[in-house]
Amino acid sequence: MPGNTSNRVGSNVITVNVDKMPGLNTLGVSLVQIDYAPYGGLNPPHTHPRATEILVVMEGTLYVGFVTSNPENRLISKVLNPGDGFVFPVANAVFGSNPATNPDVLVKAFQLDINVVKHLHRHSNLVFQDRVSNEIAKILSLFQWSGEDITRGLVPVEIRNLPMKTSNTGRVFVNGKFCNNTKLAVADDFFSSSLNMPRNTLNPVGSKVTIVNVDQIPGLNIFGISLVRIDYALYGGLNPPHTHPRGIKILVVMEGTLYVGFVTSNPENRFVTKVLNPGDVFVFPIGLIHFQFNKGKLRLSPLLFSTAKMLGL
Helix, strand or coil: CCCCCCCCCCEEEEEECCCCCHHHCCCCEEEEEEEECCCCCEECCCCCCCCEEEEEECCCCEEEEEECCCCCCEEEEEEECCCCEEEECCCCCCCCCECCCCHHHHHHHHCCCHHHHHHHHHHCCCCCEEEEECCCCCEEEEEECCCCCCCCCCCCHHHHHCCCCECCCCCEEECCEEECCHHHCCHHHHEECCCCCCCCCCCCCCEEEEEECCCCCHHHCCCCCEEEEEEECCCCCEEEEECCCCCCEEEECCCCCEEEEEECCCCCCCEEEEEECCCCEEEECCCCCEEEEECCCCCECCEEEECCCCCCC
8 A cells, every 4th residue: 555655755654563563573574665756755864773674666766875884985876676676784874975965865854955965965974875766666675683694793893884795706704605895895786676577487386486685686795684576377376385494584465365374383383374465464484384375366476575695495
């Protein structure tokens, strides 16, 4: 359901967290839909001190960006289209970036005179992160606490705040990936495209899994999150029963009807199941056998977000 964007910044944030879904408690994952008004709807500059965010554009065109940590304060930005994904590292962003953030973004976000914004650009080191759209864009974003990222608390904060691009020739080896110097990071290290393209489901189970993890987005390294698109054939497309030992999954249905379920641990082994419709969200706890089954006449392609860099099977 679309949210009301009749406000000064032209956007509306709908959060799905433990307050809305009690089953999320202790799992360290949440979900957000952001609605933007056309021609300038803005999610104002902000930061998340406890989580990395992965965003997927469902429709429209969205300008996104963040600023690296002090002392570099480098602006990394990208224009996104339907099916594109982008990662925002934990707790990054600021006035005074190089190049500067579009002043019109900051004028609208903070309701300031443009001269004040220009002064802050020259003299401030406040944190920010901006996203601007030219058309209505609905965004599904994953915020996670730590996932399977065992480096949190062990890796220096300047490394954790901006992941190092993976490289086979890098000198740093973190979470199974070689990394480059953070100063070499560019927008494409945090970007993936084509999540809006349907996949071939002509196989015995009638489904196709498309994974977006650290292999597709190098900037995800050390952040312990990933993203999955699953295509289901109509009338019986199945993602067979399986388990993920390293991550929780949160699923969003965009269209059609999906029958989902999981089985609790021994000794209870209780079957928990639900029929999902467009806009519904469901959580699969870590390590439990689960499945999804298309009950309807439409091809389905829901999105799943995970608290694991590599889910495993």
